[in-house]
Amino acid sequence: MKSGLTLLQAVLAVVAGGTALFGLVGAAISADAELLLTLAFGFGALTLARFVWRPISFWLDGVAAALIALTLVWALPRGTVMPGHYWFGMVSAWAFAWLFVDQLSAAIRKGTVPRQAMGLLIPAVFGVSLLVMWEIVTRGANVPPVLLPAPSAIGAQLANSAPILWADFVQTFVKSVIPGYIIGCLAGLVVAIAVDRSPFLKAGLLPIGNFMSALPIIGIAPIMVMWFGFDWQSKAAVVVAMTFFPMLVNTVAGLNAASSIERDLMRTYAANYWQTLLKLRLPAAGPFIFNALKINSTLALIGAIVAEFFGTPVVGMGFRISTGVGRLAIDLVWAEIAVAAVAGSAFYGVIALIERGVTFWHPSVRGGRA
Amino acid sequence: MSVTSINSSTTGTGVALPVVEAEHLGLTFSTNDGDVVALSDVNLTIEKGDFVSFIGPSGCGKTTFLRTIADLEQPTSGTLRINGQTPENARKDRAYGYVFQAPALYPWRTIEKNIALPLEIMGHSAQQQAERIKRTMDLVNLTGFEKKYPWQLSGGMQQRASIARALAFDADLLLMDEPFGALDEIVRDHLNSELLKLWDRTKKTICFVTHSIPEAVYLSTKIVVMSPRPGRVTDVIESNLPRERPLDIRETPEFLAIAARVRDGLRAGHSYEEVM
Structure with a gap:
């Protein structure tokens, strides 16, 4: 193909350039055209030249996507529905972004673009595209904020209520999630080691752990509030109950991960139980334990937030969400959700990073054969 | 030779016990399909400094016998003495080093840390560990790794x-259970000649399980031929080859004569199977 594109890329290029051209025509016949947006449409339409003149760099597609998206968001009217031809802009920006990312990933595969620096660009473009489309749809179609506020409104709320959000974060994440997570995971680990050592405990404790994990959180949360009071202690207790079982089963499985030949080796050294545990079985269980830690990092946050629905002092992410919905302060709810998502992802990310450092030897981390 | 026999040539230094002594040793595994006789009436004495190879088809109990010496399996009849002790006490005395079919190195430890593993467990000081790691890595030509x-x-x-x-x-x-079984022949020849040099330098007693006739004849001072169902010793061949063995010793008539005898022993074991 003359433009040097795959079929998908060619289709995207036609859609991107074509809708930009339509947007340009729309701007020409409409009464009040935004100058910057019109120029961006013009730039996008010019990329169609790749089919008749010569292939163009994919960076130009990226620039076109950014220009159209930026000028479109800039031109969005307040309080009314946007002009019809703006929709061409949204489709065009989306198609340009896709086209850009597709060519960029192909270039990374071929090695013409450094993986380290540009690898992050792809998820970033994806995330930003999503936000831009969200912004355009909610504001362009004038969606009521109670249904779905625009990202810019959520961002403004984030900035305005930063002290409230921070207090909620401290209450829920620092006071409830972290202690509950640590206690729950440690308890799961210790009980797993005990269960592994004693067949009696295996018969007794494993079913109890199983039973605890089957309890619905909305059932145990009010009970924990009655037991441990309204403050963070009851939330931490819910988190303990939620994180205990995944750690227990994963560690029990992990402690059996060492091969028989590796255990025989320890036996030939006349190693005692604790030496075998510390030098062989716990390291071999590492990948399993980290799986549990990762699963629990997200479970713990969910548990703490939901538990706050059942009685809490007037602070906390779950409290803010439940009262925010009641007061129709939906943008505050969304801001709280954004904080929870960022905190949860960061928590998971930190655990995953530690995992890479600790279980560097496992084939799943070093990417080699067993 | 019996357990109590005293080597009269040693003067005052005490008793020269055989390193391994098995008398009427038997081991039966009970499985869901009934009992499997892995070892039956094994009588064998291994003296200090011997290089003994165990050879036979799979299922003949050669690995089981090695594992019994190492106290990884328990015999169900007969007696087994390691340095005059029960296998359990010998294991607790750290009387032997065991090399498995697979390297079984712990992937989270570096090579030197892997070699340090038994030393850590046995409570050697850091300085002793460093010195021994250096010496043994030298011995197996792994310095630099x-x-x-x-x-x-x-x-x-x-x-x-x-x-x-x-x-x-x-x-x-040193108990070695087909240590080179998974390696190609070129690497294997190389490691075999290195093992011989190592044995000569360290004066250790080595029990070596293999199913390769040339390997067994090349390495051993004593070859124990075993046969399956039930696992038992059919022949014990003393090798009169010199201690110094270049690889091309394998073409000499003496070498071939011993190899032929091993092959005959193995065949005898098989004909028994066909009669059944």
């Missing part, structure tokens, strides 16, 4: 590291 992880080395180097690990704590008895 201390900081590598097992998965960064070839199969042959991994198995050499596992031999170094078995040598590190200076047990007089």
